[in-house]
Amino acid sequence: xxISVIITLKKDVLDPQGKVIHQTLDGMGxxxxxxxxxGKYFEIDTKETDNDKAKAKVEEMCKKLxxxxxxxxxxxxxxx
Amino acid sequence: MKSSVIxxxxxxxxxxxxxxxxxxxxxxxxxxxxxxxxxKSDLVVLPGGFSYGDYLRCGSMASKSKIMQSVINFANSGxxxxxxxxxxxxxxxxxxxxxxxxxxxxxxxxxxxxxxxxNDKQNKYFKNVNNEVLEFHIAHNEGNYFCTQDQxxxxxxxxQIAINYCDENGKIEDQFNPNGSIKNxxxxxxxxxNVLGMMPHPERMIDTSLSGEDGSLFFKNLINxxx
Numbered sequence: 001x002x003i004s005v006i007i008t009l010k011k012d013v014l015d016p017q018g019k020v021i022h023q024t025l026d027g028m029g030x031x032x033x034x035x036x037x038x039g040k041y042f043e044i045d046t047k048e049t050d051n052d053k054a055k056a057k058v059e060e061m062c063k064k065l066x067x068x069x070x071x072x073x074x075x076x077x078x079x080x
Numbered sequence: 081m082k083s084s085v086i087x088x089x090x091x092x093x094x095x096x097x098x099x100x101x102x103x104x105x106x107x108x109x110x111x112x113x114x115x116x117x118x119x120k121s122d123l124v125v126l127p128g129g130f131s132y133g134d135y136l137r138c139g140s141m142a143s144k145s146k147i148m149q150s151v152i153n154f155a156n157s158g159x160x161x162x163x164x165x166x167x168x169x170x171x172x173x174x175x176x177x178x179x180x181x182x183x184x185x186x187x188x189x190x191x192x193x194x195x196x197x198x199n200d201k202q203n204k205y206f207k208n209v210n211n212e213v214l215e216f217h218i219a220h221n222e223g224n225y226f227c228t229q230d231q232x233x234x235x236x237x238x239x240q241i242a243i244n245y246c247d248e249n250g251k252i253e254d255q256f257n258p259n260g261s262i263k264n265x266x267x268x269x270x271x272x273x274n275v276l277g278m279m280p281h282p283e284r285m286i287d288t289s290l291s292g293e294d295g296s297l298f299f300k301n302l303i304n305x306x307x
Binding site for chain 2: 013014016017020065066068070071
């Protein structure tokens with residue numbers, strides 16, 4: 001089963017890369033952008049076949065390694 | 081005095097640290113990250129470098145390596161643990177010191193000498209250092225210290241800030257902040273002050289012909305404080 005995770009920076013954390021991407025988009029003529037925040041995306045292929053169990057395991061992975069909860073939020077996307 | 085320097089895959093300041101520690105009288109051992117047991121030590125150092133290629137977040141992989149459980153146990157029982165640069169990043173990722181280190185504010189890798197002001201001398205790292213200001217070297221891409229407002233309050237209430245970026249006279253201002261760190265923080269302690277994480281490299285300032293001498297002051301003082 002494949003489970004996806006999106007990690008984003010928390011609201012108050014400075015994202016200089018997102019800022020530069022925003023400026024570049026601006027320079028390219030995409031003038032209606034309010035803000036860009038950069039994040040991370042993971043695809044985890046697990047042997048677990050039970051949906052809930054797999055999600056619980058991935059949540060544990062997020063808390064222990066994939067995200068740093070001081071600065072980041074994680075969102076687990078339901079497997080299809 | 082016995083010290084141990086941990087080498088992770090991608091560490092590159094481990095041998096510099098070994099040279100520095102030995103120069104000032106430590107009997108140092110190099111310890112591989114995959115070892116489980118820490119040799120008997122009075123000081124454990126997590127050196128600078130790019131452990132695991134800075135994958136995921138700087139220091140995040142190294143903080144989960146086998147030796148780190150022993151380092152964490154050692155620190156929790158009062159042992160002296162010092163993390164320099166990538167070592168500082170490993171300390172924050174392992175939870176031994178609060179906060180995180182973000183990408184530098186202006187997205188540049190910074191490699192230069194800086195001045196730092198010692199904020200607290202009630203600890204074994206800086207006790208008896210005569211100077212208020214030291215000149216150290218920094219070389220990092222992710223040294224922008226960040227923590228939540230609640231953490232900051234706790235850090236300040238417990239006097240856990242070790243050193244702040246400043247000018248040569250010890251003035252702590254925005255313009256002397258190289259990377260955007262909150263409150264110009266260059267190094268912090270854990271609550272008990274036996275664990276120190278800092279971005280500057282004292283091991284690069286131990287030879288007048290190469291750099292400066294303020295690292296020598298730091299190490300001479302450190303070994304005397306540990307005796």
